[in-house]
Amino acid sequence: MKPVIALVGRPNVGKSTLFNRLTSSRDAIVADFAGLTRDRHYGNGRQGRREYIVIDTGGFEPDAGEGSIYREMAKQTRQAVAESDVVIFVVDARGGISAQDHEIGQYLRRLGKPTILVANKAEGMTQGLQLVEFYELGLGEVIPVSGAHGQGIRTMLDLALEAIPGLPPEDEEEPEIDTSVIRLAVAGRPNVGKSTLINVWLGEERLVAFDLPGTTRDAISVPFERDGQKFELIDTAGLRRKGRVFEAIEKFSVVKTLQAIENAHVVLLLLDAEQGVTDQDAHIAGYILESGRAVVLAINKWDAVDAYQREQVERQIETRLAFLKFASLHLISAKKRQGLGPVWKSIVLAQKSAMRKMTTPVLTRLLLEATAFQAPMRSGMFRPKMRYAHQGGMNPPVIVIHGNSLDKVPDAYKRFLEGRFRKAFDLVGTPLRIEFKTSD
Ligand code: GDP
Ligand code: GDP
Numbered sequence: 001m002k003p004v005i006a007l008v009g010r011p012n013v014g015k016s017t018l019f020n021r022l023t024s025s026r027d028a029i030v031a032d033f034a035g036l037t038r039d040r041h042y043g044n045g046r047q048g049r050r051e052y053i054v055i056d057t058g059g060f061e062p063d064a065g066e067g068s069i070y071r072e073m074a075k076q077t078r079q080a081v082a083e084s085d086v087v088i089f090v091v092d093a094r095g096g097i098s099a100q101d102h103e104i105g106q107y108l109r110r111l112g113k114p115t116i117l118v119a120n121k122a123e124g125m126t127q128g129l130q131l132v133e134f135y136e137l138g139l140g141e142v143i144p145v146s147g148a149h150g151q152g153i154r155t156m157l158d159l160a161l162e163a164i165p166g167l168p169p170e171d172e173e174e175p176e177i178d179t180s181v182i183r184l185a186v187a188g189r190p191n192v193g194k195s196t197l198i199n200v201w202l203g204e205e206r207l208v209a210f211d212l213p214g215t216t217r218d219a220i221s222v223p224f225e226r227d228g229q230k231f232e233l234i235d236t237a238g239l240r241r242k243g244r245v246f247e248a249i250e251k252f253s254v255v256k257t258l259q260a261i262e263n264a265h266v267v268l269l270l271l272d273a274e275q276g277v278t279d280q281d282a283h284i285a286g287y288i289l290e291s292g293r294a295v296v297l298a299i300n301k302w303d304a305v306d307a308y309q310r311e312q313v314e315r316q317i318e319t320r321l322a323f324l325k326f327a328s329l330h331l332i333s334a335k336k337r338q339g340l341g342p343v344w345k346s347i348v349l350a351q352k353s354a355m356r357k358m359t360t361p362v363l364t365r366l367l368l369e370a371t372a373f374q375a376p377m378r379s380g381m382f383r384p385k386m387r388y389a390h391q392g393g394m395n396p397p398v399i400v401i402h403g404n405s406l407d408k409v410p411d412a413y414k415r416f417l418e419g420r421f422r423k424a425f426d427l428v429g430t431p432l433r434i435e436f437k438t439s440d
Contacts, residue, residue: 001259001262001263002044002051002052002053002259002262003052003053003085003086003161003164004052004053004054004055004083004084004085004086004255004259005022005045005052005053005054005055005084005085005086005087005088005160006054006055006057006080006081006084006086006087006088007019007022007054007055007056007057007088007090008057008081008087008088008089008090008104008108009089009090009091009101009104010098010100010101010104012092012095013090013091013092013095013120013121014090014092014120014121014147014148015056015057015090016056017120017147017148018088018090018118018120018145018147018153018156019043019054019056020147021147021150021153022043022045022052022054022153022157023043023044023045023054042054042055042056042254042255042258042287043056043290044262044290044291047154047157047158047161050161051262052161053255053258053259053262055080055084055255057080057081079255080254080255081108081111081113082111083255083256084113084255085113085114085164086113086114086115086116086160086161086163086164087108087111087113087114087115087116088115088116088118088156088160089104089105089108089115089116089117089118089137089139090118090120091117091118091119091120091134091137091142092119092120092121093119093120093121093122093125093130093131093144094121095121096130096133097133097134097136097137101134101137102136102137105137105138105139108139109138109139114160114163114164114165115139115163116143116156116159116160116163117134117137117139117140117141117142117143118142118143118144118145118152118156119131119134119142119143119144119145120145120146120147121146121147121148122144122145122146122151122152123146123148123149123151125144131144143155143156143159179265179351179355180230181223181230181231181232182229182230182231182232182265182266182347182348182351183231183232183234183263183264183265183266184231184232184233184234184264184265184266184267184268184347185233185234185260185261185263185264185266185267185268186198186233186267186268186270187257187260187261187267187268187269187270187284187288188269188270188271188272188281188284189272189278189280189281189284191272192270192271192272192275192300192301193270193272193300193301193334193335194270196300196334196335197270197300197332197334197340198233200334200337200340201340202222202224202233204226221233221234226344227344229348234260234263234264257284257287258287258291261287261288261291261293262291262293264293265293265294265351265354265355265395266293266294266295266296266347266350266351266354266429267288267291267293267294267295267296268295268296268298268343268347269281269284269285269288269295269296269297269298269324269327270298270299270300271297271298271299271300271313271317272299272300272301273299273300273301273302273304273305273309273310273313273331274301274304274305274309276309276312276313276316277313277316277317277320277321281320281321282320282321285321285323285324286323288324289323289324289431292395292396292431292433293354293395293396294350294351294353294354294395294396294429294430294431295324295327295350295429295430296327296328296330296343296346296347296350296429297317297321297324297327297328297329297330298329298330298331298332298343299313299317299329299330299331299332300332300333300334301333301334301335302331302332302333302338302339303333303335303336303338304333310331317329326422326427326428326429326430326431326432327350327428327429328346328349328350328428328429330342330343330346346428346429349428349429350428350429350430353397353425353426353427353428353429353430354394354395354396354397354429354430355394355395356394356397356425356427357391357394358391358397358399358425359391360388360389360390360391363388363389363390363391363399363421364388364389364390366389366420366421366424367386367388367389367401367417368386369420370416370417370420371386374416376408376409376410376413377410377413379405379408379410380408382405382408383405384403384404384405384406384408384409385403385404385405386401386402386403386406387402387403387404388401388402388403389401389402390402392433392435393433395430396430396431396432396433397425397427397430397432397433398432398433398434398435399421399432399433399434399435400435400436400437401417401434401435401436401437402436402437402438402439403436403437403438403439404438404439405438406436406437406438407436407438409436414434417434418432418434421434
């Protein structure tokens with residue numbers, strides 16, 4: 001489970017700036033997907049091999065006016081803080097301590113959650129003196145940082161991650177991915193039909209339960225086997241197990257959804273044909289894309305809409321979820337049990353694609369064939385030269401291309417290469433990342 005860091009503090013102290021610093025490693029990748037509307041409040045970050053989720057709670061504050069912080073911190077903020085493993089409390093080193101800081105400090109002290117106190121905008125300050133007043137907050141040491149200049153970020157992050165109990169040290173070996181069991185998360189906003197679908201599936205006779213070591217009875221993690229393939233349905237936000245059946249609970253938790261997505265191999269994103277593609281759907285889709293997980297799309301309640309609505313929904317998928325066009329799309333009715341079989345096939349295919357092994361000789365041959373077919377354009381004095389390619393990772397697959405002047409390669413050419421690799425390796429339902437390593 002990825003640890004969750006919440007950034008808390010009054011407006012204008014620099015939370016968004018720090019958020020960008022903490023998630024920058026993934027920003028470059030996200031920028032590669034055109035058309036994705038990003039929700040700035042949740043992001044993935046990585047330090048070495050340690051990955052984490054960051055929440056910028058700033059955007060949730062309904063207004064920046066005076067008044068009790070308890071009223072100001074929206075329900076969402078408190079939920080985000082409650083679901084985080086560690087809080088980074090940001091104050092303004094230049095502005096000094098304020099009444100609001102005291103209130104937030106009191107709130108966090110009462111909560112008793114691991115908290116790191118950082119004074120932002122501390123660039124060029126002579127150590128110590130100006131920061132003394134923040135010790136009043138009773139949250140221990142004050143860490144000077146500068147989000148704008150990138151100073152103290154590493155220390156802040158180290159302290160935050162160290163404060164989380166039970167987190168394995170950075171140098172611990174990553175466990176091998178067990179590809180024999182497909183970890184599946186069914187994601188979607190409330191009422192799209194997640195629990196209906198899961199109950200229909202789990203009620204099928206062809207489905208055999210088996211014991212998976214390390215899973216507990218009450219956690220929502222259901223191992224089962226279907227047509228000789230093992231699956232594990234993992235805890236999806238918004239669902240609770242009640243006896244043998246699942247039911248939807250009202251609370252929708254972004255953090256739980258993110259963690260479920262992160263822990264899955266394949267995410268089945270369920271949409272509601274009656275509602276079309278909503279902003280919340282697009283946000284969840286954005287998280288899935290950013291996580292790099294394989295994804296299958298299904299529009300549920302197909303039975304309940306007429307021909308006109310069907311056309312509308314399909315058009316919305318094409319425009320609003322254009323960034324997921326690598327995913328297969330199914331039109332289903334969970335209630336009427338229609339169209340469900342092919343969904344399983346796509347889930348298995350997506351998993352296979354995400355775990356595909358690609359050897360250096362084959363990748364390099366495909367690369368050279370592609371460049372012979374159509375060479376990348378010259379950019380001013382530079383002609384990008386691609387030499388060889390190797391696989392840089394799985395789930396999602398990453399192809400690393402080595403050569404010269406590769407920073408000049410236009411996005412359109414990258415998409416051309418992606419198309420060629422996808423076709424050659426039959427990659428469906430998984431993102432494919434292409435990275436350039438240039439030697440000049
Ligand atoms: P938020 O409202 O807490 O998310 O704050 P922002 O990240 O939007 O930053 C508020 C303002 O502070 C912006 O004008 C930033 O450019 C500025 N700022 C952020 N970090 C720093 C810093 O490290 N030093 C200085 N001098 N200004 C900063
Ligand atoms: P969840 O919140 O995503 O788990 O959604 P539920 O499974 O609780 O379903 C929400 C509502 O949609 C319930 O009233 C279901 O009966 C209804 N529903 C689910 N699937 C379908 C479907 O395929 N067609 C129609 N017409 N209604 C459905």
